[in-house]
Amino acid sequence: MGENMGNQPRHSGATAAADLVHDGCGRRLSDGEFDRYSRQMIVPGMGKEGQLRLINSRLLIIGAGGLGCPAGQYIAGAGVGTIGIVDSDVVETSNLHRQVGHATARIGMKKVDSLITHLRGLNPLPTYIPHPFHITSSNAADIISQYDLVMDCTDNPATRYLISDICVLLCKPLVSAASVQKSGQLIVLNCPPAPQGLVDGKYPPCYRCCFRKPPPAGSMISCGEAGIMGPVVGMMGVAQAGEAIKILASALHVPSQDSLERNLLQPTLLIYTYDLESAVGPYSFRALKMGGRKKNCFACGENSTLTLSGIKAGSPNYEQFCSVPTSSCKLPxxxxxxxxxxxxxxxxxxxxxxxxxxxxxxxxxxxxxxxxxxxxxxxxxxxxxxxxxxxxxxxxxxxxxxxxxxxxxxxxxxxxxxxxxxxxxxxxxxxxxxxxxxxxxxxxxxxxxxxxxxxxxxxxx
Incomplete structure (x- = not known):
């Protein structure tokens, strides 16, 4: 029976199990969806309700590289209904050791198109939306507003601050990760989301609450400069997907008092380290407890003046804030x-x-x-x-x-x-x-x- 025949019974005179699974708004699981996601739905805490929430959700992956590729595979496999992908780069040979959503045959192709090709082969049921350009101050709000949850899979601080600020202003939860050389980190931010200016111990932090100042410009090195181990960035991307699936399936992305009360765990920064030089204990995890929203936070604090219109107009200047190195030369x-x-x-x-x-x-x-x-x-x-x-x-x-x-x-x-x-x-x-x-x-x-x-x-x- 084909996947487009979900309203047909599987056996004559019997009601298909898929027909009994619906979201209360007329949406039912097709036979194909029921078969595809059955092993996931029987996991405690997921069930048919969680699966339908995933199918009805819209998720944005910003960055189709080392983090976005493994994250995208598990997001698509889990059945998130609409998946948007933002990236302006093309696939290069040097990407392939870690960016597992691309392939040798697709070198030179836009990364968003390459990754969507890969994900559609894995699961053709979701709707995939390409955004083949950089995310910037002028377009970030327009893109992010279309989605329920954002995954920051980028590789530079200026973009991370921009994405977080927009998520605060639009009340969107954010799953952020970073990785370079032999270590990576992961944190869930603004989840459950709360309006800008609400500051209380129970409100989760934004990126600026946790990292008030960016690292010194001289200490920021890209994967191209420092190198990167594929399993490390893969581990972080998979962890991102796990957090995103949990949030969407549990409806923690919906701003409400109920979701705030259910968010009992203290925000945690997960740090993963992979030791290539040790024969014993090749990797380690550390979890650092993070505080809630900061009253004086520039983005989400009580007296924040951050606005969507201001960001679009270029205030704040994220490159300047992060002192991003440029090619301009001061030497004579x-x-x-x-x-x-x-x-x-x-x-x-x-x-x-x-x-x-x-x-x-x-x-x-x-x-x-x-x-x-x-x-x-x-x-x-x-x-x-x-x-x-x-x-x-x-x-x-x-x-x-x-x-x-x-x-x-x-x-x-x-x-x-x-x-x-x-x-x-x-x-x-x-x-x-x-x-x-x-x-x-x-x-x-x-x-x-x-x-x-x-x-x-x-x-x-």
Whole structure:
């Protein structure tokens, strides 16, 4: 019997079990739905009522990457009725080790289309809605308002604050996760949702309540820079799906006094760590208890002035708030050199004695480097610079090597050309330029430019 024949009895003269399952508004489970979700419906706490709530729900996944792919699989498999997906990127080969909703055959395809293709193959019953663009201050409210629950599967703080602020103003629950390298975190926010300005111990927090200030800009590194283990981000995505299914099936996404009273568990930040270097105890979970809404919270607090119209008009400025690094350069032209010009000068012997510092992480450095480069990972470089500045130590102590000529120039290269600029500024602050006698120069564009301008075979990662 086909899935479109749900109103037909399975056996002549008998009433199909699916026909007895309805939501009180005329919506019944088809035979296909009954068969597909039967193992889920018999789980205590779910039942036919929970399944119908899922089918009648609308869920938005923002980000079709490492978190969104595994989350989307279980959301679709569980039978959430309408699934929206937001992402502007296309599938790349480097995505595939962790973004399990994509495939080699779909490299170059929009991620939203690729993931929907995968999810539809898993479960054709939900309605899938693609939003093939970035979520921004100007469109976030229009998109999020269409859904009952939001899953933040993005990878940058500015977008996380934006999504949370919109969810507060629209009374939408939010399941937020993040992951990088070998660790991940998960938290459920604004659930059950309450109107902006209601502050009481029983009202759950928003993202700003838990993270009032973003991490320092220099400490924020992407998966492209730091790397990511597939099972770690997969674990967080699956956990997100579990929380979302629980919320929708229990109707905790509906703002009401009853739902608030049923939300007895204290908000918790779940932290997962995967240890590649330990043979025993390869992973660990920690749960940190979080408080409720903060009275002085910028977004949901008593005197909040945050509005949807203000966000659309660009206030607050999320990039500025999070100090997102940009490619703009503060160094004067004489303190910069292109990768091609540096290579040519070396070949001509114009800079025979010099120091070349490569600030990439050691894992990046191990795949290849410019001849003569010395690896000083950027994070360790900054820590050492801070200690020397605090203790009044000699700036030359930060240098990895000391040539005979104390005025030998220093060249700094990084992965893409941002960290090296900051390293040049720090070296000058420490007096390594010997009062201007020694040149400290940034190699523009980093090792990416080296591959593009000098050596196309260089293994840039």
């Amino acid at each position: 032209p004489e303190e910069r050199i292109t990768a091609a010009a540096y290579h040519e000068a070396r070949e001509r012997g114009e800079i025979p004695e010099h120091i070349l510092i490569d600030t990439r992480e050691k894992e990046h450095f191990s795949f290849g480097s410019i001849e003569g480069a010395v690896n000083v990972p950027f994070g360790k470089f900054l820590m050492r610079a801070a200690v020397l500045k605090r203790d009044g130590g000699s700036g030359s102590d930060i240098l990895p090597t000391k040539p005979a000529n104390v005025d030998a120039p220093i060249f700094v290269v990084c992965r893409r050309g941002l960290d090296s600029q900051e390293a040049v500024e720090k070296l000058k602050e420490l007096g390594v330029d010997n009062g201007g006698r020694r040149k400290v120069i940034d190699i523009m564009g980093g090792m990416k430019a080296w591959k593009e301008e000098v050596d196309p075979t260089f293994p840039f990662i």
